[in-house]
Amino acid sequence: MTDYVGLTWDHPRGRNALEAAATRLTGPDTLRWEVQPLEGFESAAIADLARRYDVLVLDHPHLGDALAAGCLHPIDDLVPAEVVRRLEQGAVGASVRSYQLGPHLWALPLDAATQVSARQTQALPEPPTTWHDALDLADGGRLAMSLAGPHAFLTLCSITLSLSGESSASVFDRPVAERALEIMTALSTNLPHDTERLNPIGLLERMRTVGDIDYIPLVYGYVTYSSPALAFGPPPQGRRTGSTIGGTGIALTRRSTPSAALLEHLTWLLAEETQRTFIPAHDGQPSARAAWTDPAVDDAAYGFYSATRSTMETAWVRPRFAGYIPVQSQASAIVRAAVLTGRAAGDALDELEELLTHRPEAV
Structure with a gap:
């Protein structure tokens, strides 16, 4: 049994869906989320956080520091190649590309924003x-x-x-x-x-x-x-x-070894159906283009996605x-x-x- 601890940011968009979804892990493994202010998400030292947490919701400009510290697992070493391909093909804008550095994907693109x-x-x-x-x-x-x-x-x-x-x-x-x-x-x-x-x-x-x-x-x-x-x-x-571009990705730190159950749970969060239904229903801002182009999701958000999708699709990725x-x-x-x-x-x-x-x- 492993009690995983994750860190996200303290806003309904950052925490509600993750906390609600964590109840899916009902077997020997559990996942508990803690939160930090937006300013911590933007600026806190990633290596320090990686020593304290198993799962991190992070911003892509932190990747350079994370790789220098060697504190993250490459996502594509942990999940099937077909999952990575599905994310690359289905994410809105540069949501996947922003978390790719060198030959690896370092975080799962949970949330898309610009x-x-x-x-x-x-x-x-x-x-x-x-x-x-x-x-x-x-x-x-x-x-x-x-x-x-x-x-x-x-x-x-x-x-x-x-x-x-x-x-x-x-x-x-x-x-x-x-x-x-x-x-x-x-x-x-x-x-x-x-x-x-x-x-x-x-x-x-x-x-x-x-x-x-x-x-x-x-x-x-x-x-x-x-x-x-x-x-x-x-x-x-x-x-x-x-x-x-902003948004968030879910990274796995080298502090612990992610179990099959944890990986299944995190990839479930990125599944198209989850992104179209569960994530918006719990105040999240999905990364899947299928959600951004779904008329029902857009109507529930008062046209947010249709009004901003073209900007999202062409947004610039910061240095890392x-x-x-x-x-x-x-x-x-x-x-x-x-x-x-x-x-x-x-x-x-x-x-x-x-x-x-x-x-x-x-x-």
């Missing part, structure tokens, strides 16, 4: 379609930006991608990156009070409950906040849609080199300070270049 726009439908029946349109809303004091934690940098990457029209973001295409930073600064000149301190959950919760935010041009989509009053959709476009997480945090601090203080875009980009340019997968 940056999209969010709006109060009464104030904005239709979302702005261009960055020029979004800038027209900035003076009203009811446009918020996702700037806390790593999100200022991720927003810069996505706007740069949108303006450049390229398939991968580069903050070192200087004219484009400078224009992206200028757009962020202009959008941030009259933010609702203290919203720059809020993570995506806090922004969307405030949007739903306080009602002083009408629009967020780039924020990670959360199906649990979708309603007739709060709608998600594509972000504003430049030459193309720009968005940075060892040491990326603190670099991402430092880069975001540089961007956040620049957009909130009006610092010259060129000076901020000089600092970003010094931070990033010598990395093996520099952004």
Whole structure:
């Protein structure tokens, strides 16, 4: 008998389906889930967590550190090749590819998400379609930006991608990156009070409950906040849609040996039928394209999936080199300070270049 312990993130989307599904393990093996805040999910040292937990819900940029520490089992060494092929063929966007590094798949793509726009439908029946349109809303004091934690940098990457029209973001295409930073600064000149301190959950919760935010041009989509009053959709476009993929994967640590029962349970979570039924019914945000294209799933989510699927399908995958997480945090601090203080875009980009340019997968 093995009592496995897993770690996920503390939000209905992150915990409810996993906790409800864990009751399926009724044999000699059990799985108990603990939770950490969103900030821990985004930034906690993966090797430390792997020493304490058997199963980890993680973000793909942690993979470089995880491989450097040798703390994860390759998923494709544990499950049949046909399962991996099914996931590769059936997942929405880069949900599988984001967890592939070197010759292996390192996590099962449980949850799919990317940056999209969010709006109060009464104030904005239709979302702005261009960055020029979004800038027209900035003076009203009811446009918020996702700037806390790593999100200022991720927003810069996505706007740069949108303006450049390229398939991968580069903050070192200087004219484009400078224009992206200028757009962020202009959008941030009259933010609702203290919203720059809020993570995506806090922004969307405030949007739903306080009602002083009408629009967020780039924020990670959360199906649990979708309603007739709060709608998600594509972000504003430049030459193309720009968005940075998020989502979550389930990884197995080398702290223990996963049993056949545990592996069956985790692959069940990724089965198409589970993704279309059980996961959405328990506040989850599935990774299977079959769920994202199911009219019943979409209707129950007030059109969340149909409105954001095209953005999800083209979202950019962040670098995954060892040491990326603190670099991402430092880069975001540089961007956040620049957009909130009006610092010259060129000076901020000089600092970003010094931070990033010598990395093996520099952004």
